[in-house]
Amino acid sequence: MQSNSHHKILIIRFSSFGDITQCLSVIDKLKEKFKDCDIDWATRQEFKELISHHPNLTNVICLDRKSGLKGLFKMAFLIREQNYTHIYDAHNNFRSNLILTVAAFFKKMTILKRPTYRWKRFLLFKLRINKYKQPFSGQRDLLEPLLAWGINSESPNPPQVFYSRDHELQAKEKLKSVPETYITMAPSAAFFLKRWPKAYWKQLIEHCKDDFFVLLGGPDDQFIEDIIKDFPGRTLNLAGKCSLSENIPIIKGSKMLISNDTGLMHIAEQLGHPCVALMGPAPFGFPSRSTTKILQLDLKCRPCSKHGQGPCVNSKYHQCLVDILPEQVARLVIHGIN
Template identity: 40%
Template sequence: MAKILIIRFSSFGDIVQTRSVLKPLLRSNVVDQVDWLVRKDLEGALEGEKNISKLFCFDRKEGLMGLIALGLFLRKEKYDYIYDAHNNLRSFVIRHVLSFLMMTKVIIRSKERMKRFLLFKLRINKFPKPYKAMESYWLPLQKFFNLSKELSPIDWPIGLDIKMKNYVDGKIVLVPSAAWKMKRWPIEHWKKLVELLPEYHFTILGGPEDHFCEEIREVDPARVNNLAGKLSLKESCVMAGHCDFIITGDTGLQQVADLSGRKGLSLMGPTAFGFVTMGTLKTLGVDLDCRPCSKDGRGKCIQDVYQKCMVEITPERVAAQVRTDFPIV
């Protein structure tokens, strides 16, 4: 049996998508130990994952010399395989330090840079439509291991405590924020959605910098709990991984809900690589020739209406879909 190191430093959503390969690897009858190298500030996205034997963290503050030192330290593990699921300069350095003069087989996930160039510079889209990034982490491993033929949802490894359970049972979890503003559903739409669904209760998840979430709570404080900035990354993942229903844009918590097979709505706008895979989240979007225009929400909007692809996903449409997919009994 073999041991493998997965290298995926960031981002939050990509780490969650890469988690989808853990169970297939351990069921392959080839691998019996999976270790992971992640960026230290994102280790919360992997906390509680029982399919990872050893979790190693890299602090960006340590720089290149720290990265090399970490690679030298990890050489003692004598990995049979290294899966570079990140494929950037840092992972290039670490995989070469680890594999130099070793019998280690290196597997690299392609970023398909030519296709990216064609899409984002020339507006020629050669990617599958929709592009399911979770599958792109899984496919490079197939020729090395006898993996199952398709991905399936997995239970989030950490369960809800009683307090968390009260925030999600029978409620809709809202994830209004995202790393880049262009892929956020407008704040006024979130507020209108709460007004349109007076019979529902909501819990908001977000980070400490997402102060705008309080505006949504103020629409109806009796029905809306705002937990933005009050939970750790691990706790937010637990709630997204066990909620009854979630409404989210292209975020890391969307990927948590997708991987965990939760029901909900995915509001997709400018981004190319955040589409869900498992089939339990329903994607809502608008058909515009300019979509997708960004890999992660950065860049400029060319439409006369800023964020037209998000603005035209109306609160009325979302509310109607909620009542269809998550009716109150």
């Protein structure tokens, strides 16, 4: 295929926050290969703002989760009308396959799907046989399928996540009571077993007496109030108070991010920003850049589940994160991740 001819390309990735953030690297890799191209993205409505500010993206096509099958067919026919030359299905699930079936019917286009490797997952989680390339890397897994189009799997240079001027101003307003130097924390995660113990976040703040901490998360992360209540004047809880894109300049302006295996960790990675990643039971969200310091334990039971949902089978419950001590993280805060 000719890399200097015009192409119209669609990326399909509906969710999640972390996976979409990692998948943003695909845009620049496509642009490097197909210089004169338009790149669109199909996703869920709630993730539009995370994607739409990328300078090499042309358009975002959104799916409302509440629209059901009718909305899915509406999106499929809209995509069909766009006459894409290439579609990269970076999700490869029922919804994306239905869309491809409709959009590609009697159409001439090149379709590429990200493999799901279900047989590898079965071997890993049921038989403890690991056939995945090591070390685990979420970005590499999203970029490697592009080899079929002559695109290498090296991550493009950061930043790969962007925000608007309005998001920057809104972030500054939320930080108006915060000193110029601060550290961001992301104590939450989609599943409990992916969370560093709540008491450890408190101990970390106690160890780092000269630092101010801004805590980020979602509206359901009420437990964060328990972390900060003993540290008035040294903490700010912004969990549930920021949009996805407002989190980006807040993390960018910090000294570093300390995070569980969650979407905010991938924001820091795609910014090329210093981050301490506390990696527990799940294998597929591992960061790739040298700006992220991974803390993990080599346990026979790891990884135990695809998303970190468990169950934990270790005789010492939650050992993969319980045995990463606050003192270890505090040393990285005080002396730097390098």
